[in-house]
Amino acid sequence: MKxxxxxxxxINLLKLNYNFKSKxxxxxxxxxxxxxxxxxxxxxxxIISKEDHNALIKKYKKNKSWKKExxxxxxxxxxxxxxxxxxxxxxxxxxxxxxxxxxxSFLSKGAIEEEGFLVISLDKLLLMKALAIDKDKxxxxxKLIAKKILxxxx
Numbered sequence: 001m002k003x004x005x006x007x008x009x010x011i012n013l014l015k016l017n018y019n020f021k022s023k024x025x026x027x028x029x030x031x032x033x034x035x036x037x038x039x040x041x042x043x044x045x046x047i048i049s050k051e052d053h054n055a056l057i058k059k060y061k062k063n064k065s066w067k068k069e070x071x072x073x074x075x076x077x078x079x080x081x082x083x084x085x086x087x088x089x090x091x092x093x094x095x096x097x098x099x100x101x102x103x104x105s106f107l108s109k110g111a112i113e114e115e116g117f118l119v120i121s122l123d124k125l126l127l128m129k130a131l132a133i134d135k136d137k138x139x140x141x142x143k144l145i146a147k148k149i150l151x152x153x154x
Contacts, residue, residue: 001152005034005114007033008117011117016056020052021052022048023116024096025047025048027100027120028040029043032141042093044093047098047107047120048096048104049105050103053089056096061080086100102128107120107124126142
């Protein structure tokens with residue numbers, strides 16, 4: 001399977017000034033680019049362990065409330081988003097979650113180990129995109145992933 005490891009070089013977790021207990025799991029557009037399916041956008045979607053997520057909330061939250069939508073333009077001041085019970089920390093270019101439907105322990109199974117990160121497996125990425133298929137962007141991503149998987153099989 002062709003992959004693009006160079007996309008990982010643009011991710012700088014040092015900005016967060018935090019040492020993760022478990023490697024962050026890369027999902028979303030960066031994972032799509034890693035698998036050479038399409039270019040990623042400007043954000044980096046991560047799913048992290050509950051332990052790391054709680055520690056980052058404690059580190060950044062300070063008296064901020066949870067919002068129902070992402071209004072951040074990826075800045076130094078963190079924003080906290082609660083989408084259907086999934087809680088995200090938005091800071092710099094990162095969208096950091098402990099779950100997007102499924103949690104870290106489920107989504108990290110079968111992930112590709114990279115230096116400093118895990119990259120979600122192609123089948124789990126397909127599942128995530130398929131569950132959000134009502135948005136055209138995710139429908140297109142689902143088609144790209146399915147095409148790649150079928151190409152690998154046949």
